[in-house]
Amino acid sequence: xxxxxxxxxxxxxxxxxxxxxxxxxxxxxxxxxxxxxxxxxxxxxxxxxxxxxxxxxxxxxxxxxxxxxxxxxxxxxxxxxxxxxxxxxxxxxxxxxxxxxxxxxxxxxxxxxxxxxxxxxxxxxxxxxxxxxxxxxxxxxxxxxxxxxxxxxxxxxxxxxxxxxxxxxxxxxxxxxxxxxxxxxxxxxxxxxxxxxxxxxxxxxxxxxxxxxxxxxxxxxxxxxxxxxxxxxxxxxxxxxxxxxxxxxxxxxxxxxxxxxxxxxxxxxxxxxxxxxxxxxxxxxxxxxxxxxxxxxxxxxxxxxxxxxxxxxxxxxxxxxxxxxxxxxxxxxxxxxxxxxxxx
Amino acid sequence: xxxxxxxxxxxxxxxxxxxxxxxxxxxxxxxxxxxxxxxxxxxxxxxxxxxxxxxxxxxxxxxxxxxxxxxxxxxxxxxxxxxxxxxxxxxxxxxxxxxxxxxxxxxxxxxxxxxxxxxxxxxxxxxxxxxxxxxxxxxxxxxxxxxxxxxxxxxxxxxxxxxxxxxxxxxxxxxxxxxxxxxxxxxxxxxxxxxxxxxxxxxxxxxxxxxxxxxxxxxxxxxxxxxxxxxxxxxxxxxxxxxxxxxxxxxxxxxxxxxxxxxxxxxxxxxxxxxxxxxxxxxxxxxxxxxxxxxxxxxxxxxxxxxxxxxxxxxxxxxxxxxxxxxxxxxxxxxxxxxxxxxxxxxxxxxxxxxxxxxxxxxxxxxxxxxxxxxxxxxxxxxxxxxxxxxxxxxxxxxxxxxx
Numbered sequence: 001x002x003x004x005x006x007x008x009x010x011x012x013x014x015x016x017x018x019x020x021x022x023x024x025x026x027x028x029x030x031x032x033x034x035x036x037x038x039x040x041x042x043x044x045x046x047x048x049x050x051x052x053x054x055x056x057x058x059x060x061x062x063x064x065x066x067x068x069x070x071x072x073x074x075x076x077x078x079x080x081x082x083x084x085x086x087x088x089x090x091x092x093x094x095x096x097x098x099x100x101x102x103x104x105x106x107x108x109x110x111x112x113x114x115x116x117x118x119x120x121x122x123x124x125x126x127x128x129x130x131x132x133x134x135x136x137x138x139x140x141x142x143x144x145x146x147x148x149x150x151x152x153x154x155x156x157x158x159x160x161x162x163x164x165x166x167x168x169x170x171x172x173x174x175x176x177x178x179x180x181x182x183x184x185x186x187x188x189x190x191x192x193x194x195x196x197x198x199x200x201x202x203x204x205x206x207x208x209x210x211x212x213x214x215x216x217x218x219x220x221x222x223x224x225x226x227x228x229x230x231x232x233x234x235x236x237x238x239x240x241x242x243x244x245x246x247x248x249x250x251x252x253x254x255x256x257x258x259x260x261x262x263x264x265x266x267x268x269x270x271x272x273x274x275x276x277x278x279x280x281x282x283x284x285x286x287x288x289x290x291x292x293x294x295x296x297x298x299x300x301x302x303x304x305x306x307x308x309x310x311x312x313x314x315x316x317x318x319x320x321x322x323x324x325x326x327x328x329x330x331x332x333x334x335x336x337x338x339x340x341x342x343x344x
Numbered sequence: 345x346x347x348x349x350x351x352x353x354x355x356x357x358x359x360x361x362x363x364x365x366x367x368x369x370x371x372x373x374x375x376x377x378x379x380x381x382x383x384x385x386x387x388x389x390x391x392x393x394x395x396x397x398x399x400x401x402x403x404x405x406x407x408x409x410x411x412x413x414x415x416x417x418x419x420x421x422x423x424x425x426x427x428x429x430x431x432x433x434x435x436x437x438x439x440x441x442x443x444x445x446x447x448x449x450x451x452x453x454x455x456x457x458x459x460x461x462x463x464x465x466x467x468x469x470x471x472x473x474x475x476x477x478x479x480x481x482x483x484x485x486x487x488x489x490x491x492x493x494x495x496x497x498x499x500x501x502x503x504x505x506x507x508x509x510x511x512x513x514x515x516x517x518x519x520x521x522x523x524x525x526x527x528x529x530x531x532x533x534x535x536x537x538x539x540x541x542x543x544x545x546x547x548x549x550x551x552x553x554x555x556x557x558x559x560x561x562x563x564x565x566x567x568x569x570x571x572x573x574x575x576x577x578x579x580x581x582x583x584x585x586x587x588x589x590x591x592x593x594x595x596x597x598x599x600x601x602x603x604x605x606x607x608x609x610x611x612x613x614x615x616x617x618x619x620x621x622x623x624x625x626x627x628x629x630x631x632x633x634x635x636x637x638x639x640x641x642x643x644x645x646x647x648x649x650x651x652x653x654x655x656x657x658x659x660x661x662x663x664x665x666x667x668x669x670x671x672x673x674x675x676x677x678x679x680x681x682x683x684x685x686x687x688x689x690x691x692x693x694x695x696x697x698x699x700x701x702x703x704x705x706x707x708x709x710x711x712x713x714x715x716x717x718x719x720x721x722x723x724x725x726x727x728x729x730x731x732x733x734x735x736x737x738x739x740x741x742x743x744x745x746x747x748x
Contacts, residue, residue: 007712014712248745252367258355268722270408270731316741323747326372326591328410329738333731336711 009342011230012335016043038161043239045086045226048159055159059086060151066342068115068146070182071196072203075148076115080122081277082229082344083152085208089225089280090161091215092154097123099133100149105140115146126207128152160215162224162283164244168310169289171282172255173211173301176233178204180274181260183343188267195259206278214295221292224283229344231335232273236281237308237320238334244283245312249332251324253307273335275343283310365590375595376414382602383416392418392553395598396695398426398541399561400723401589407732409591413739413748420553421598422695423728425540426561428507429455429721430693431643432533434462434682435674440504440531441465443669444479449501451490451528454483455721456506460714462682487518487530494528501528502665508537509567512654513628516635519660531665534654535641537564542576543646544694551696557601558584559594562616567632569624573612581610588616635660644683644717645690648676687716692725699726706730 007014024032024040033039036050046059063079080097087094099119103112123130182203185193195201208227215222224243226236233254241247256271264271284292289306296304313319320332364371386393397403403423406412412421425431438461444450445466457471468474475481480499484490487503494501505515512534518524545555558580560573565586577584583604587597597615604611614620634657641653656664665671683689686704691697699705699718709715711730718724742748 005712246741246745248747252369258358262358311745313741313744315744316737319737319741321738321741321745321747322410323742324409324591325367325369326409326411326595327369327376327414328591329413329742329747330408330410330732331738331741336730 006341007336010335012235014336038159042161044090044162046090046092048090048156048161053157055092055156057087057090057092057154057156057159058151059083059090060149061086061344062147062149063344064144064147064342065183065344066144067186069111070186070203071199071201072179072182073205074115074118075146076118077122078203078205078277078344079148079150080119081205081207083150084122084126084128085227085277085280087152087154088208088211088215089227090154090156091159091219091222091225092156093212094126094128094152094154094209096129096131097150097152098131100135101133102136102138102143102147104143104145105137107145112146115148119148122207126209158219160219160222160225162226162240162243164224164240164247164283164310165285166244166310166312167286168223168283169286169306170247170249170308170310171284171289171293171296171304172233172279172307173208173282173296173304174276174279175204175255175257175260175303176228176276176279177256177260177264177271177274178202179277180232180343181263181271184267184269184274185263187341190263193263195263201257201259204276204278208278208280210299211280211296211301214292214299217295218284218288218292221285221288222282223285225280227280228276230275232271232275233281234270234272234320234332235335237332240283240310241320242318244310245314245317246310246319246321247308248311248321248323249308251322253305255303255305255307272332277344365588365592368592371592372414372595375592375599378599379414379419379595379602380416382599382606383419386556386602386606387418390556392420393556394420394422394548394553394695395557395559395601396422396424396545396555397559397594398424398537399564400427400721400725400728401563402426402559402561402587402594403725403728404723405589405591405594407728410738411591411594412736413742414595422555423692423725424544424695425643425646425693426537427693427718427721427723427725428535429459430689430717430724431535431540431645432459432506432717433642433644433674436531436533437461437471438463438465439671440471440502441468441474441479443502444471444474444481447480447500448669449480449482449494449497449499451482451484451494451501451503453485453504453506455723456504457481457483458714459717459720460684462684487514490528491518491523491525495525498525498527502669503528503530504533505530506533508535508561509564509632512632512636513567513625516628516631519635519656519663520631524663528663529665529668530656530663531671532636532655534636535643536638536652536654537561538568538572538576539649539652540643540646541573542579543649545576545580545582547646547694548696555695556582556605557598558582559597559601560584560586560612562586562588562593562620565616565620565624567625567628569629570612570614570620570622571624577610577612583610584612586612586614586616586620588619642674642676645693684715689716689718689726692718699729702726
């Protein structure tokens with residue numbers, strides 16, 4: 001008999017395989033989207049529904065992060081930020097959200113209050129209305145502490161549906177792997193590490209709404225945008241390589257913090273597969289890439305940089321090629337296996 | 345060392361070190377130039393040949409940093425048997441499974457936990473499956489964790505000690521200092537690296553492209569010293585370079601090996617001078633000599649090798665799991681068919697074949713569902729290739745894109 005394994009939920013190859021087999025293949029093509037929009041016919045951050053001259057963008061995600069409290073945040077703020085960011089990288093301004101919370105019997109009430117305060121706090125700060133939701137309790141042992149699902153709706157004039165084009169530059173907005181590294185360290189018993197205790201290393205979870213003006217200004221030139229979560233940068237790059245024919249990244253240009261590099265090396269995990277919760281990748285026409293980068297920097301994304309480009313290979317389609325720091329080449333494989341379970 | 349923030353090494357210092365040994369494209373280019381020049385001269389005499397790395401971590405460095413793509417055509421870097429989990433016969437895991445089902449608590453490292461056994465025991469084909477079926481299997485990061493835990497519960501327990509010389513000194517210390525509680529026994533499956541290196545290169549001597557240089561393990565050599573490789577260099581008449589684990593270390597080692605080969609010097613040199621000495625850690629060697637006896641051991645893929653394993657010495661046999669649970673050593677004739685059908689791990693561990701030539705690689709055998717041992721351990725050649733897409737694919741793409 002076959003069973004669901006943790007790796008099926010890691011957002012990598014196994015997740016795609018399971019969902020294609022059990023879900024996507026069962027939905028008739030005509031019902032994979034609303035006419036004139038996009039849905040599960042494409043694999044992007046959210047769905048697009050045409051309404052008059054603009055578009056409604058919808059995204060939903062469940063959050064099971066273990067532990068629910070971590071340096072830099074908790075599951076409440078993470079669940080609000082995660083879905084808001086999915087809508088932002090679709091090119092939409094988030095306007096409303098819904099939350100669905102399932103808690104284990106016996107969960108400390110004050111911790112629940114802290115979590116919900118953070119969730120509401122994010123929505124409030126972002127001016128996103130909380131318009132509905134659900135709340136359930138399961139008997140002790142029926143669920144591990146707390147699971148939160150959020151759905152966020154946004155409005156876009158020109159939604160970004162990922163179609164990276166040959167020659168595009170790849171622009172990253174911030175460091176990669178901070179959130180994943182923190183959760184990995186906590187799960188592996190390194191919560192006493194000096195870098196965590198001193199606050200030097202913390203989850204990067206933050207709303208990406210400050211990107212909206214730049215997205216709007218360059219909407220004609222942006223061919224793809226994605227927030228880097230489960231599966232990490234390696235996951236996004238592989239999706240885009242498949243989509244476009246191939247991408248090239250320069251290892252020396254990847255913004256990865258020193259402790260993230262060091263601890264992931266120590267624990268045998270490549271930081272390129274570690275989740276961020278406050279960094280996005282853009283595929284943008286090369287003529288305007290430098291200007292776009294300057295705009296991002298001016299708007300506070302000081303770690304933003306160009307990390308590579310879309311380079312189609314006719315013979316070997318769909319690979320992510322990396323030029324390493326010593327000038328060698330390797331292929332960045334799509335994320336596989338259970339790298340860090342329950343990261344978000 | 346420069347320190348700040350309560351004992352942390354400063355990020356600046358780490359940055360400087362990385363700038364020397366890792367992010368150093370300029371030096372890398374220069375070394376690649378040397379390698380090309382020496383190989384050009386050597387090609388006339390030897391044609392195509394191989395340099396073998398032993399350690400799984402070296403294979404990681406080579407693959408991760410794409411060093412193969414920097415080598416001249418005809419100079420091949422191959423991985424040797426440097427993954428302890430990959431060369432441990434299934435027989436011992438099966439015995440651990442049996443004990444697990446008999447109620448003995450089994451302590452193990454994470455990669456051994458997932459290692460598939462050839463024959464199932466009570467329906468379990470790995471310690472992970474035995475755990476799911478109710479056996480008490482606990483993952484630890486070292487013997488110290490097992491000692492603390494076993495002391496606390498007092499139940500009969502064994503620690504599965506799989507590794508090379510690097511783990512042996514720690515085990516020796518616990519035996520000599522009497523740190524093991526009476527209920528915890530050690531199943532020593534420690535293997536010694538120089539005999540395996542020697543045998544592997546001998547086994548490959550008949551191949552069209554022979555091994556003409558060795559990148560010897562850095563961490564192992566901190567214990568046994570570079571001197572331990574002298575016999576290997578002399579018997580095989582090829583240079584051995586004890587090497588560190590950053591990409592620049594490995595490139596220097598390759599250049600050094602080629603230079604020595606060109607000069608006809610079959611000697612041992614130390615590239616990893618910041619950690620390794622000629623004599624090694626004499627205290628650790630003394631402890632290992634006291635706590636263990638050197639035995640003939642069986643290596644998956646290689647077979648029986650004299651003086652290549654460590655079992656607990658008579659003096660400390662009270663802690664020996666083999667004695668406590670009356671486990672007979674494996675009979676050599678029983679270790680021939682020790683792999684699943686179709687699995688080429690035996691050829692892969694000795695560098696005779698490549699993962700991409702195995703019919704199971706990335707088809708039936710993947711990191712998420714490993715069939716052979718080389719896919720289980722993070723240090724296994726197949727697991728490394730699966731993660732970094734080796735075998736020249738990156739080179740071919742780079743060539744097509746005019747990047748080389």
